[in-house]
Structures are given as C-alpha cells and as structure tokens.
Amino acid sequence: MRVLNYLELEDRLDRSGIATSVDHQRRALADAGVDVVTAPWTDGHPGWAVGGKLAFDDPVFESYDIAHCNMIGPGSVAVARHAKRNDIPLVLHAHVTREDFRGSFRGSNLVAPALGEYLQWFYSQADQVLCPSEYTKGVLEDYPVDAPIEPVTNGIDTEPLEGFEGYREEYRERYDLDGMVVFTVGSVFERKGLTTFCELAQETDYDFAWFGTYDDGPQGSAAVRKWTGDPPENVTFTGWVEDIRGAYGAGDVFLFPSKVENQGIVVLEAMACGKAVVLSDIPVFREYYEDGHDCLICSDEGEFREALERLEADPDLRERLGENARETAREHGLDRVGDRLVEVYEGLV
Numbered sequence: 001m002r003v004l005n006y007l008e009l010e011d012r013l014d015r016s017g018i019a020t021s022v023d024h025q026r027r028a029l030a031d032a033g034v035d036v037v038t039a040p041w042t043d044g045h046p047g048w049a050v051g052g053k054l055a056f057d058d059p060v061f062e063s064y065d066i067a068h069c070n071m072i073g074p075g076s077v078a079v080a081r082h083a084k085r086n087d088i089p090l091v092l093h094a095h096v097t098r099e100d101f102r103g104s105f106r107g108s109n110l111v112a113p114a115l116g117e118y119l120q121w122f123y124s125q126a127d128q129v130l131c132p133s134e135y136t137k138g139v140l141e142d143y144p145v146d147a148p149i150e151p152v153t154n155g156i157d158t159e160p161l162e163g164f165e166g167y168r169e170e171y172r173e174r175y176d177l178d179g180m181v182v183f184t185v186g187s188v189f190e191r192k193g194l195t196t197f198c199e200l201a202q203e204t205d206y207d208f209a210w211f212g213t214y215d216d217g218p219q220g221s222a223a224v225r226k227w228t229g230d231p232p233e234n235v236t237f238t239g240w241v242e243d244i245r246g247a248y249g250a251g252d253v254f255l256f257p258s259k260v261e262n263q264g265i266v267v268l269e270a271m272a273c274g275k276a277v278v279l280s281d282i283p284v285f286r287e288y289y290e291d292g293h294d295c296l297i298c299s300d301e302g303e304f305r306e307a308l309e310r311l312e313a314d315p316d317l318r319e320r321l322g323e324n325a326r327e328t329a330r331e332h333g334l335d336r337v338g339d340r341l342v343e344v345y346e347g348l349v
Contacts, residue, residue: 001034001035001065001066001345001346001349002035002036002037002063002064002065002066003029003034003035003036003037003064003065003066003068003345004036004037004038004040004062004064004066004067004068004069004079005022005025005026005029005036005037005038005068005070006038006039006040006067006068006069006070006071006075006076006079007019007022007038007070007071008069008070008071008072008073008075008076009071009073009075010022010038013071015187015213015240016187017095017154017186017264017265017266018070018071018095018096020154020265021070021093021095021132021154021155021265022070023157024154024155024156024157024334024337025068025070025155025337025341026038027157027334028155028334028335028337028338028341029338029341029342031334031335031338032338032339032341032342034338034341034342034345037062037064039062040061040062040064040067040075040078040079040082041060041061041062042059042060042061042062060082061079061082064088065088065089065345065349066088066089066091066345066348066349067079067080067082067083067088067089067090067091068091068093069090069091069092069093070093070095071095071096072096072118072119072122076092076122077122080092080122080125080126084125089127089128089345089348089349090125090126090127090128091126091127091128091129091130091344091345091348092122092123092125092126092128092129092130092147093129093130093131094119094123094129094130094131094136094140094145094149094262095131095132095262096115096119097116097119097136097139097140097262098112098113098115098116098119099112099139099260100191100260100261100262101115102191102260116143119143119145120143120144120145123140123143123145123147124145124146124147125147126147127147127148127348128147128148128150128344128347128348129145129147129148129149129150130149130150130151130152130344131149131150131151131152131262132151132152132153132154132262132263132284133151133153133262133263133284133287133288134151134287135262135283135284135287136151136262136263136284137149137150137151150344152337152340152341152344153263153332153336153337153340154263154265154268154332154337155268155332155333155334155336155337156265156268156269156271156272156329156332156333156334157334158272158329158333160244160245161244161245161248161269161272161273162245163245164245164246164248164249164273165249166245166249167243167245167246167249167250168249168250170246170249171241171246171247171249171250172250174246175209175236175238175250176207176236177207177209177236177250178207179206179207180206180207180252180253180311180312181206181207181208181209181250181251181252181253182200182201182204182206182207182208182209182251182252182253182255182308183208183209183210183211183247183250183251183252183253183254183255184197184209184210184211184212184254184255184256184266185210185211185212185244185247185248185254185266185269185270186211186212186266187212187213187214188210188212188213188214188215188224188227188228188237189221189224190221190223190224190259191258191259191260192256192257192258192259193256193257193258193259193280194210194223194224194227195223195227196257196280196301196304197210197235197255197257198227198231198232198235199301200255200257200301200304200305200308201232201234201235202232203301203305204234204305204308204309205234206234206308206312207234207236208232208234208235208236208255209235209236209238209247209250209251210235210236210237210238211238211241211244211246211247211251212238212239212240212241213239213240214228214237214239216228216229244269248269248270248273248275251275252275252276252318253275253276253277253278253308253311253318254266254267254270254275254276254277254278255278255304255308256270256277256278256279256280257278257279257280257298257304258279258280258282259280259282260282261282261284261285262284263284263288264284264285267279267285267289268328268329268332269329270325271294271295271325271326271328271329272325272326272329272330274322274323274325274326275322275325276295276296276311276317276318276321276322276325277289277294277295277296277321277325278295278296278297278298278304278307278308278311279295279296279297279298280297280298280299281297281298281299285297288328289328293321293324294321294324294325294327294328295321295325296310296311296321
C-alpha cells in the first residue's frame with residue numbers, strides 16, 4: 001500500500017500542532033510498514049509538475065493508493081479532485097474547525113462563519129474524514145459534513161522528550177524561574193486561555209512561563225498584544241525555544257485553560273513527562289482525561305486558583321497525578337495511531 005500523507009504549506013506550519021500530528025502519522029505509518037509519500041507532485045512542486053506536463057507530457061501527480069490530506073488549501077483541493085477523478089480513496093483529516101479558528105489571529109472571529117461553510121464543502125468530498133476526538137466528530141456532524149467521520153488520536157511521540165529532566169536548571173536560570181513554576185507550551189493565542197493564564201498570575205505569587213511563539217504585530221489579536229507587551233511581573237513569555245525539553249524540564253504544573261481544543265497534543269506531552277496537569281472544563285478534556293485521576297479540571301478562575309494552591313500544598317498529589325498522567329499518555333502511543341490508520345486505509349481499498 002502506497003499512501004500520500006500530504007501537509008500543504010508544510011514549511012510554514014513546522015511549529016504548529018498540525019505539523020506535530022502529521023509527524024506522528026508519518027512515523028506511525030513507517031513503523032507499520034506503510035510506504036508513505038509526502039508530496040503529491042511528481043517534481044516536488046505543483047509549478048514544476050505542471051511545467052513538466054506541458055513540456056514533456058509527464059504526469060503531474062505521483063502514484064499512490066490512498067490520498068490523505070491534512071490541510072484545507074488549494075493544493076489539498078487539487079489532490080482531492082485528482083483522487084475523485086481517478087477513483088483513489090480520499091481521506092481528509094479535520095485538524096481545522098470553525099470553532100478552534102476563532103480567537104487565534106486578528107480578525108479570525110469575523111472569518112470563522114465563512115470558514116465553516118467552506119469546511120463543510122471541503123470535508124464532504126472525502127471518502128473518510130478523520131478527526132482527533134469524538135468532540136470534533138460531533139462538531140463536524142453539526143455543520144453538517146456529508147461523509148463518514150471517525151476519531152483518531154493525534155498520539156504522542158515520547159522520543160523527542162527523552163532527557164527533559166536534564167534541562168531543568170538551565171532553563172529555570174535562563175528565564176529566572178523559581179519555586180513551583182506554572183507553565184504552558186505552544187503558540188500564544190487568546191483561544192488557548194491567555195487572559196485566564198495572566199489573570200491567575202496576577203492573583204498568585206507563583207512564577208508563570210509560557211513557552212511558545214507569539215505575534216505582537218498587526219496579525220496578533222488585541223489580547224496577545226496587550227499581555228505580551230506588558231505582562232504581569234511574574235509572567236514570562238519566552239518566545240521560540242530551541243529545545244522543547246527545556247520547557248517540560250523547567251515547569252512543575254502544566255496549566256492549560258484553553259477555550260476550545262480538538263485534542264491538545266501539548267497536554268499529552270506534559271502528561272508523558274509526568275507533570276501535574278490543570279485543564280479547563282471543555283468537552284474534549286472530559287472525553288480523554290479524568291478529573292482527580294490524571295489531571296484537575298476547572299471551570300472558572302476561582303477553581304484554577306484553588307487547584308494551584310492544592311498542588312503547591314500537596315506534593316504527593318502532584319506526584320500521584322503525574323504518575324497517572326504518564327499511564328494516560330501511554331494509551332496514545334504511536335503504535336496505536338499506526339494500527340488505526342492502517343485499519344482505515346484497508347477499509348477503503
């Protein structure tokens with residue numbers, strides 16, 4: 001079986017959760033013995049491929065048995081049309097929804113309704129839609145998307161996290177962090193709970209650190225510009241860090257007050273590192289995690305503050321939650337991702 005696993009704009013999405021999910025897919029498929037091609041064009045770029053077709057009558061598209069697209073742009077539309085014309089089974093992976101696009105960039109809330117209409121049309125072309133969770137499946141069914149939809153975890157690759165403990169002192173010293181450090185990882189968006197994160201910092205004495213890039217230019221939202229431009233004294237926005245192990249080494253309590261997630265790979269990363277995890281009370285977290293067992297789930301700022309106070313006062317609770325979190329992360333190993341994808345592909349061919 002030869003599978004196209006295509007991420008449009010891959011070079012621009014290399015720091016995104018989507019790119020991480022696609023990396024997980026490709027590694028899992030390779031481990032499962034699947035022949036994977038990552039670009040649909042015979043010459044590596046659509047322009048060169050079309051030029052070859054015109055000049056030498058060369059084929060534009062590579063040869064593959066399954067087309068699996070992970071983005072929603074014109075390149076993915078071209079692949080979808082080629083697949084439908086040539087009876088190639090088409091899998092579209094719904095990493096993007098109208099709901100999780102809101103609160104990302106300046107103007108994203110205005111664009112979201114039109115995006116929802118486009119996504120309904122685009123995903124409905126698939127022979128199979130995959131998505132990260134039952135929650136996301138329900139969102140897509142409400143559009144409605146006219147195609148079968150199945151959830152497949154994004155998975156967790158623990159290899160890049162190995163040895164994170166050894167980075168603790170270096171990164172805590174670099175960012176002047178002390179005591180019980182409350183932290184999160186990923187791009188800085190209001191949708192990720194930025195305001196809650198900063199307001200909690202203002203109400204407490206802990207050091208807070210957000211490891212991830214942020215846009216303080218015209219594309220950044222007002223909230224991002226406000227908080228990153230003038231953060232509370234005990235909040236550090238690190239920007240890009242060259243080794244993510246430094247973030248998980250430096251931090252003690254992973255705080256993720258996100259408003260909308262399709263799964264949240266960084267949560268699984270924190271869990272794989274045995275961190276105590278504090279999450280917002282949203283459907284996808286209730287689906288995957290258990291309050292009081294592998295995390296603490298909070299519905300408002302008061303509950304978040306109480307959770308942090310409990311974790312500071314009770315190191316045994318931090319340790320217990322972390323150990324259970326490790327077990328949860330193991331349930332999302334890449335072997336399970338590979339097995340599930342192969343099962344889906346075999347059902348289509």
